Structure formats: structure tokens, C-alpha cells
Amino acid sequence: MEVAQAIYHRRAVRSFTAAPVTAETLRSLIDAAIQAPSAINEQPWRFAVAQRRETLRRIAESARDHLLSLMQTGSPFLRFRDMLQAPGCDILHGAPALVVICATSAAPQAAEDCALAAQNLMLAAYALGLGTCCIGLARPWLNQPEGKRLLGIPAVCAPIVPIIVGEPALVPPATERRAPHIDWIDRPD
Numbered sequence: 001m002e003v004a005q006a007i008y009h010r011r012a013v014r015s016f017t018a019a020p021v022t023a024e025t026l027r028s029l030i031d032a033a034i035q036a037p038s039a040i041n042e043q044p045w046r047f048a049v050a051q052r053r054e055t056l057r058r059i060a061e062s063a064r065d066h067l068l069s070l071m072q073t074g075s076p077f078l079r080f081r082d083m084l085q086a087p088g089c090d091i092l093h094g095a096p097a098l099v100v101i102c103a104t105s106a107a108p109q110a111a112e113d114c115a116l117a118a119q120n121l122m123l124a125a126y127a128l129g130l131g132t133c134c135i136g137l138a139r140p141w142l143n144q145p146e147g148k149r150l151l152g153i154p155a156v157c158a159p160i161v162p163i164i165v166g167e168p169a170l171v172p173p174a175t176e177r178r179a180p181h182i183d184w185i186d187r188p189d
Ligand SMILES: Cc1cc2nc3c(=O)[nH]c(=O)nc-3n(C[C@H](O)[C@H](O)[C@H](O)COP(=O)(O)O)c2cc1C
Pocket: 010, 011, 012, 013, 014, 133, 134, 135, 136, 137, 138, 174, 175
């Protein structure tokens, strides 16, 4: 697949079939993720993968309850309150797999490195016909001691990009992109 096809047609998928994603496929997505560049080639990432329905349910519910406990005035999560309180709310959208890209150090650019790995993973998934979506809403709870324990990661590591993966049941239409603000600070002579 042409890289432009993946870049321009990948969408945030939030509706999945019940088809499982094989461990081999997830491994190939992680292999694509680690081809990302990283500052001074630190490769400061590790990956936690959850596939059991019970584990995914626990993460989704814990993360939702944690967010609902953070609804004080001024919270950036206030806008999600109604959605989180709606019956049946599942912040993992019923996906059959979750890959959490975690930073292994507090190096100044570790989070950016993980984000680059995340985009590789999502484009590689698209090329395999799979759907993905970053789930930032899961991050606050996953960064709690209980969340890190569930992921099996050391306290010094930090979950940066949770990504759900599965066979798309529905692919949403493209979201519009605003025209970029570009300051051409000079031009060739
Ligand atoms: C860092 C990050 C966090 C996101 N968190 C969520 C989330 O918690 N839940 C969700 O449904 N979508 C989440 N998204 C998906 C975005 O809403 C989506 O990428 C955006 O609307 C653009 O749509 P597109 O990816 O189809 O182009 C997140 C995306 C990014 C990059």
C-alpha cells in the first residue's frame, strides 16, 4: 500500500466486529511501531497488550470511574461528563484489543517518541485492514498505580498512548482538516 493512502484514509474507528486480532498481527503492528525514530535513538518505549474481554472491561470501567472523579470546575474532562455517565458507556468502544505504548523513562522527548511509534502502529494497522483509535481518556487511570499494576509495567514507566485495535464494523467519514497556519519565514533566493 502507498504510504499516502494510509496517511489520508486512516480514520479513528470506534465500532468493531467481534473478530479477535491474533497475537501475530499485534506483534507485527508493534514491530512497525518500533521502526519510528526516537531522540538519540533511545527507543524509550514498551508495550502492554490486553485482549481478554474481562481485562478490557475492567480498564474501561476503571478509567471511566476515575475520570468521573476528576470533574471539578475547570477540569478538561468536564465536557465528557454526560458521555461518561451514559448507560453502557465503554471508552474502549468494544474493541477486541488494546495496545498501550508506554514511555520507559522520563527523558525529555520520550512521550514524543511514543507518539511517533503510535502513528506507525495505526498506519500499519490500516494497511492490514484493521481499525484503530487512540484512547486518551484511558490515560489518566492507566497512569495510576492500579493501572500500571494491571498493565504490568514498573512505576517509573508512563502509559502515553493507549490504542484500541480491531476489525472495523464501521469506518466513520473523514473529519475535516483546517487549513494549516504556515509562517514561511523566508523563501529561496
Ligand atoms: C492523543 C489522542 C487521544 C485521543 N483520545 C480519544 C479518546 O479518548 N476517545 C476517542 O473516541 N477518540 C480519541 N481520539 C481520536 C480523535 O478523536 C480522532 O483522531 C480525531 O477526531 C480525528 O479523527 P480521525 O482520526 O478519523 O482523522 C484521540 C486521538 C488522539 C490523537
